[in-house]
Amino acid sequence: MHTLNRQWLINARPLGRALVDEDFLMVETPVHQPGEGEVLVQIHTLGFDPAQKGWMENLGGYVAPTEIGEVMPGSALGEVVASNDPAFKPGDQVSGRLGWQDYATVAGQELRKVRNDDLLTANLGTLGITGMTAYFGLEKHGKPFAGDTVVITGAAGATGSVAGQIAKIAGCRVIGIAGGPEKCAWLKSVCGFDEAIDYKAENVRARVRELAPGGIDVLWDNVGGPLLNDLLAEIAMHARIVICGGISRYETGQLPAGPENYFNIIFKRATMSGFIVIDYMTEFPTARRRIAQWIRSGQVQFSEDIQHGLENAPRTLMRLFQGLNFGKQLLKIR
Ligand SMILES: NC(=O)c1ccc[n+]([C@@H]2O[C@H](COP(=O)([O-])OP(=O)(O)OC[C@H]3O[C@@H](n4cnc5c(N)ncnc54)[C@H](OP(=O)(O)O)[C@@H]3O)[C@@H](O)[C@H]2O)c1
Secondary structure, eight states: OOOEEEEEEEOSOOTTSOOOGGGEEEEEEEOOOOOTTEEEEEEEEEEOOTHHHHHHHTOOSSSOOOOTTSBOOOOEEEEEEEESSTTOOTTOEEEEOOOSBSEEEEEGGGOEEEOOSTTTGGGGTTTSHHHHHHHHIIIIIIOOOTTOEEEEESTTSHHHHHHHHHHHHTTOEEEEEESSHHHHHHHHHTSOOSEEEETTTSOHHHHHHHHOTTOEEEEEESSOHHHHHHHHTTEEEEEEEEEOOOGGGTTSSSOOOOOGGGHHHHHTTOEEEEOOGGGGGGGHHHHHHHHHHHHHTTSSOOOEEEEEOGGGHHHHHHHHHTTOOOSEEEEEOO
């Protein structure tokens, strides 16, 4: 019987500071039975993204504002247990923005049916939003050419590691920047990056100058702040700078200072563009098919960091900001 629903609610706004346990509140509510056109989903896996902290901060932007007391939003995978939408039947595996809870009752049109195969959980990562981000950020903004030098920050993360491998497929030389020797070794030995720089132990700017004397053609930035500033000083003529994220700002009290090296964008006739992956939603099916082929052919590798238990959802989100996740951060809740 599906009667009781554990839910994590937003309990505070973690603006300008690290997340704490008290930012979340767990409650138990009755399972909401599906109405006309609705589907009841039993969630089994949650996916985590740094943007979730931004949604709690409610600074505005590309998503609807959140409210204190609402179910913590987030992507998830689950199994249909009851359906009033003819497109879904019990037993179907689905993904959607289902939130941190055991059960979600949502309109069928908010769900995507996914295959129940060995790539099931990849629908939250490499075949989900992170993979789409890597694909469209590169194709539409990075525009890599064979022979280009591509530098990626946050390179061992879910998005960065896939972006780097797609750049390799495009024939580029790829340098990843990540925290710690283990992540750097994985980038080279498993993901096929040409070089990796441990930003916690090395002088990034000096190393980039050494490894890319001709400059950076495509700079993919997930981090922002001083790291972005250092790398802007090393761009090549006509460089493309892709601003994907700025995870370094999430725990600080203010926005980072403007990058003083931005003038190099003028000298080098470079372009710098931001993007939000959902703008390319209509093209997701094509990208998903291509990435799935690359996974099957071994050209794209990915890592999933799987934690367990819905009670651990807040601590699992915190892992992203502590650099504890190795690849896509997931949480199995049943
Ligand atoms: N534009 C879009 O549409 C879009 C879509 C999805 C994601 N994103 C953005 O892409 C970025 C990566 O997201 P993801 O889901 O792939 O997460 P992720 O990279 O798997 O996880 C976050 C990683 O960021 C690094 N990090 C954390 N704090 C840092 C700091 N202060 N300085 C430097 N590195 C830090 C850590 O790796 P280390 O151990 O290497 O430090 C951590 O493992 C995020 O900024 C996210 O918001 C953008």
